[in-house]
Amino acid sequence: xxxxxxxxxxxxxxxxxxxxxxxxxxxxxxxxxxxxxxxxxxxxxxxxxxxxxxxxxxxxxxxxxxxxxxxxxxxxxxxxxxxxxxxxxxxxxxxxxxxxxxxxxxxxxxxxxxxxxxxxxxxxxxxxxxxxxxxxxxxxxxxxxxxxxxxxxxxxxxxxxxxxxxxxxxxxxxxxxxxxxxxxxxxxxxxxxxxxxxxxxxxxxxxxxxxxxxxxxxxxxxxxxxxxxxxxxxxxxxxxxxxxxxxxxxxxxxxxxxxxxxxxxxxxxxxxxxxxxxxxxxxxxxxxxxxxxxxxxxxxxxxxxxxxxxxxxxxxxxxxxxxxxxxxxxxxxxxxxxxxxxxxxxxxxxxxxxxxxxxxxxxxxxxxxxxxxxxxxxxxxxxxxxxxxxxxxxxxxxxxxxxxxxxxxxxxxxxxxx
Amino acid sequence: xxxxxxxxxxxxxxxxxxxxxxxxxxxxxxxxxxxxxxxxxxxxxxxxxxxxxxxxxxxxxxxxxxxxxxxxxxxxxxxxxxxxxxxxxxxxxxxxxxxxxxxxxxxxxxxxxxxxxxxxxxxxxxxxxxxxxxxxxxxxxxxxxxxxxxxxxxxxxxxxxxxxxxxxxxxxxxxxxxxxxxxxxxxxxxxxxxxxxxxxxxxxxxxxxxxxxxxxxxxxxxxxxxxxxxxxxxxxxxxxxxxxxxxxxxxxxxxxxxxxxxxxxxxxxxxxxxxxxxxxxxxxxxxxxxxxxxxxxxxxxxxxxxxxxxxxxxxxxxxxxxxxxxxxxxxxxxxxxxxxxxxxxxxxxxxxxxxxxxxxxxxxxxxxxxxxxxxxxxxxxxxxxxxxxxxxxxxxxxxxxxxxxxxxxxxxxxxxxx
Numbered sequence: 052x053x054x055x056x057x058x059x060x061x062x063x064x065x066x067x068x069x070x071x072x073x074x075x076x077x078x079x080x081x082x083x084x085x086x087x088x089x090x091x092x093x094x095x096x097x098x099x100x101x102x103x104x105x106x107x108x109x110x111x112x113x114x115x116x117x118x119x120x121x122x123x124x125x126x127x128x129x130x131x132x133x134x135x136x137x138x139x140x141x142x143x144x145x146x147x148x149x150x151x152x153x154x155x156x157x158x159x160x161x162x163x164x165x166x167x168x169x170x171x172x173x174x175x176x177x178x179x180x181x182x183x184x185x186x187x188x189x190x191x192x193x194x195x196x197x198x199x200x201x202x203x204x205x206x207x208x209x210x211x212x213x214x215x216x217x218x219x220x221x222x223x224x225x226x227x228x229x230x231x232x233x234x235x236x237x238x239x240x241x242x243x244x245x246x247x248x249x250x251x252x253x254x255x256x257x258x259x260x261x262x263x264x265x266x267x268x269x270x271x272x273x274x275x276x277x278x279x280x281x282x283x284x285x286x287x288x289x290x291x292x293x294x295x296x297x298x299x300x301x302x303x304x305x306x307x308x309x310x311x312x313x314x315x316x317x318x319x320x321x322x323x324x325x326x327x328x329x330x331x332x333x334x335x336x337x338x339x340x341x342x343x344x345x346x347x348x349x350x351x352x353x354x355x356x357x358x359x360x361x362x363x364x365x366x367x368x369x370x371x372x373x374x375x376x377x378x379x380x381x382x383x384x385x386x387x388x389x390x391x392x393x394x395x396x397x398x399x400x401x402x403x404x405x406x407x408x409x410x411x412x413x414x415x416x417x418x419x420x421x422x423x424x425x426x427x428x429x430x431x432x433x434x435x436x437x438x439x440x441x442x443x444x445x446x447x448x449x450x451x452x453x454x455x456x457x458x459x460x461x462x463x464x465x466x467x468x469x
Numbered sequence: 470x471x472x473x474x475x476x477x478x479x480x481x482x483x484x485x486x487x488x489x490x491x492x493x494x495x496x497x498x499x500x501x502x503x504x505x506x507x508x509x510x511x512x513x514x515x516x517x518x519x520x521x522x523x524x525x526x527x528x529x530x531x532x533x534x535x536x537x538x539x540x541x542x543x544x545x546x547x548x549x550x551x552x553x554x555x556x557x558x559x560x561x562x563x564x565x566x567x568x569x570x571x572x573x574x575x576x577x578x579x580x581x582x583x584x585x586x587x588x589x590x591x592x593x594x595x596x597x598x599x600x601x602x603x604x605x606x607x608x609x610x611x612x613x614x615x616x617x618x619x620x621x622x623x624x625x626x627x628x629x630x631x632x633x634x635x636x637x638x639x640x641x642x643x644x645x646x647x648x649x650x651x652x653x654x655x656x657x658x659x660x661x662x663x664x665x666x667x668x669x670x671x672x673x674x675x676x677x678x679x680x681x682x683x684x685x686x687x688x689x690x691x692x693x694x695x696x697x698x699x700x701x702x703x704x705x706x707x708x709x710x711x712x713x714x715x716x717x718x719x720x721x722x723x724x725x726x727x728x729x730x731x732x733x734x735x736x737x738x739x740x741x742x743x744x745x746x747x748x749x750x751x752x753x754x755x756x757x758x759x760x761x762x763x764x765x766x767x768x769x770x771x772x773x774x775x776x777x778x779x780x781x782x783x784x785x786x787x788x789x790x791x792x793x794x795x796x797x798x799x800x801x802x803x804x805x806x807x808x809x810x811x812x813x814x815x816x817x818x819x820x821x822x823x824x825x826x827x828x829x830x831x832x833x834x835x836x837x838x839x840x841x842x843x844x845x846x847x848x849x850x851x852x853x854x855x856x857x858x859x860x861x862x863x864x865x866x867x868x869x870x871x872x873x874x875x876x877x878x879x880x881x882x883x884x885x886x887x
Contacts (some may be wrong), residue, residue: 100537121510121511145564146563149610
């Protein structure tokens with residue numbers, strides 16, 4: 052894409068009430084705009100990153116047999132009454148229609164998915180089933196000061212699984228755990244994300260969160276360095292040692308919850324009378340699990356982790372573009388022409404490139420913008436490099452600058468990054 | 470995809486309060502589920518169709534230089550006060566947060582896009598700009614009886630354009646008109662969709678709708694058979710003849726509005742004090758246009774048009790799968806194996822195929838389901854066809870059945886449909 056055509060620009064002024072680092076830098080670099088506390092617009096660059104995160108999640112969900120659907124955000128009061136959560140679910144936005152019908156804005160979707168699955172699942176032959184969606188959720192939060200980490204409107208991937216029994220749930224739960232770690236690794240959060248024991252429900256002692264270490268986190272976890280797992284502070288009173296090896300010496304860290312998985316058992320199938328017929332013709336409760344990841348929160352977490360004083364450093368799988376191609380203004384026509392030619396070649400090679408073709412912008416601004424936006428590879432064409440038939444290549448996460456023959460640039464980038 | 474894995478099934482019972490044909494057949498065939506009046510879940514088959522419609526729209530929007538963003542659904546009262554629409558916009562869902570902050574659910578997004586564009590557009594050099602999103606909208610409708618044609622929650626592509634002057638708006642308006650006709654043509658609605666003159670605003674005498682002829686429509690239009698344009702009934706009192714050729718003899722038809730385009734002028738830029746600096750340093754009003762298409766309404770309209778007594782007949786560009794491959798149960802292992810082999814070959818050739826591999830389902834049910842679901846090409850493998858080394862191929866919109874050598878099937882389908 053040509054930067055001269057991008058309607059957003061990097062900006063210096065951020066909203067005075069925006070105190071979170073992730074939102075500040077995403078606003079400055081032109082990825083998001085703040086509409087209201089906890090409510091953001093995804094601009095072209097931000098939407099690209101968000102889509103890449105969603106596509107990674109989709110790939111990993113499809114790979115474990117999950118089927119994608121899309122449920123509504125507007126959900127009628129009746130279904131929340133059935134599960135006794137109309138008055139008990141924290142932070143539900145409620146509203147009334149012209150016909151006096153009452154609705155909640157979907158803050159989670161067990162109340163929709165359970166009766167939906169019930170329409171299609173009757174027998175043990177129909178099980179197991181795994182269904183997910185990626186959709187905006189709404190939470191009536193008192194405070195919304197963590198930028199995109201805790202929004203009033205935010206994107207969520209929610210997966211629900213339906214099983215004949217606990218054993219089948221247990222084994223799929225482990226499958227999802229592995230898929231989640233693949234997602235966090237691909238998003239550049241692999242090494243610093245811990246499986247974290249958290250409070251369970253009536254059905255299982257623990258649930259599990261995936262907690263990523265960052266100072267911006269709102270959670271405190273205790274890590275066992277033997278097992279590379281952690282305990283959430285909320286259960287430390289009842290569980291003071293590592294639940295896997297019994298170690299007592301745990302390390303305290305701040306973290307953000309980037310995912311959670313939960314064995315629901317029959318909590319929701321009971322509310323809707325959702326049963327199936329087993330091999331012997333007997334009616335049994337359907338056993339459920341639920342599994343969440345917030346793509347917009349993930350995007351904010353990536354930014355909190357991958358940055359320096361100059362701007363964002365996107366991991367390559369979620370970068371808005373792999374390459375940021377700049378040319379520095381020169382009296383020599385050849386400089387611009389060479390850059391234009393390289394831009395065409397990258398497009399032909401299907402390598403995503405943001406081309407800073409702006410004519411009225413100086414070298415200094417172009418460099419500052421490239422660092423702020425944070426594409427993994429920066430390529431500069433200038434009079435100086437042209438004179439040697441070279442291009443200057445720099446990785447965003449390195450200080451090293453190398454000169455490569457112009458005709459080899461596309462191939463070099465391919466090998467470097469793909 | 471294997472039909473045995475699809476968690477939905479075709480169903481015989483439809484909700485008793487569902488009176489619209491499009492929703493009835495989409496529910497029966499397993500494309501959508503009804504959560505509440507005017508509120509639907511997109512199931513795996515329905516989400517595939519919806520995504521294809523959205524991708525066609527995206528391609529055509531990107532081709533006319535528009536940039537995609539994603540705005541929130543939760544919008545604060547203040548912005549609606551600025552345009553004096555908080556109390557005047559029909560069917561706005563309103564709600565209150567824990568901090569007593571008031572919100573409207575986005576029913577349209579001029580109030581969000583205008584101050585957003587204002588943050589990045591300062592000079593004539595920054596114009597024109599074209600920005601769109603695809604997102605769910607919410608309307609507090611009194612009645613919601615037209616299925617997916619008029620929902621309380623529904624998907625919408627809304628494009629907004631920003632210009633230095635009326636001439637520039639006028640020429641882009643014509644560009645969008647052409648893009649819209651390409652979209653409707655690709656969705657199988659080309660010949661029966663009419664550019665329809667409708668009431669304008671302070672800025673222009675008319676706006677334009679795109680009206681598709683169908684008995685399910687809620688609108689009445691008057692068509693000029695000379696010019697292939699129409700007039701909406703709402704302006705027939707002031708405009709009794711064809712606005713293009715002056716013809717008086719107009720044909721009355723029922724229709725559904727599948728898109729609309731509107732010259733806003735400075736209606737919204739004025740509310741936000743959104744001006745730009747022209748070539749002479751003078752401050753001038755930004756001139757705007759807006760352009761809508763509802764993908765979920767488009768899906769419903771396609772279904773209203775393309776069907777027969779047996780089910781849906783999807784146009785190929787929006788079909789959930791191009792091919793529906795069935796095998797009929799047989800004692801001969803070869804029947805199943807041949808079908809499995811063909812399924813692999815279609816996947817290798819990147820031709821989307823729904824494979825009815827269900828073992829416990831008879832031929833009758835498989836045929837009925839295939840007609841109901843409505844993929845463009847049906848392929849049957851049975852003992853009868855196998856004995857001649859053939860497969861039976863039938864297009865959904867034709868009665869003709871032909872036998873093709875099994876090894877030629879993939880190539881034949883490619884030539885037939887691609």
